[in-house]
Amino acid sequence: MKTFILGRTKEEVERLVPENQIKTVRLGEEKICLSRVGNAYFAFERTCPHRKADLANGFINKFQEVICPLHQYRFNLVTGRCHQSNCQDLKLFKNEITPEGLKIYI
Known part of the structure; x- marks a missing residue:
């Protein structure tokens, strides 16, 4: 597992x-x-x-789900679970905000 850090402060990560x-x-x-x-x-x-639609073209709803732009499949961003039974769950990456920035574990 590799660790990446995005930004240098919490404020920078928010931007x-x-x-x-x-x-x-x-x-x-x-x-x-x-x-x-x-x-x-x-x-x-x-x-x-x-x-395999690009989820960057999707959107986030008020239920903390990412919506796929192709078929509107909904994936829970906390669990990765897909709300449609015929689709695999979304792969999530552990992350945490720290004083040094956002740590992401791949």
């Missing part, structure tokens, strides 16, 4: 990851999506497990 938006970042060889809802940060795989 880099606007609330209720999805941002794509490259961490090493992998591109992932980041989002923030309030003080909670979410790191998740970039493509939908269903048909």
Whole structure:
């Protein structure tokens, strides 16, 4: 497992990851999506497990779910669980906000 740090302060991380938006970042060889809802940060795989649509083109709803832009599948950002039974769950990446920035574990 590799650890990446985004930003240098909590305030800088908040500017880099606007609330209720999805941002794509490259961490090493992998591109992932980041989002923030309030003080909670979410790191998740970039493509939908269903048909590989780019989740950066989706949106975050008020239930802390990312909505796929292709078929509107909903994925819980806390558990990764898909609300449609015929789709795999979304891969999530552990992360934590620290005084040094946002640590993301890949």
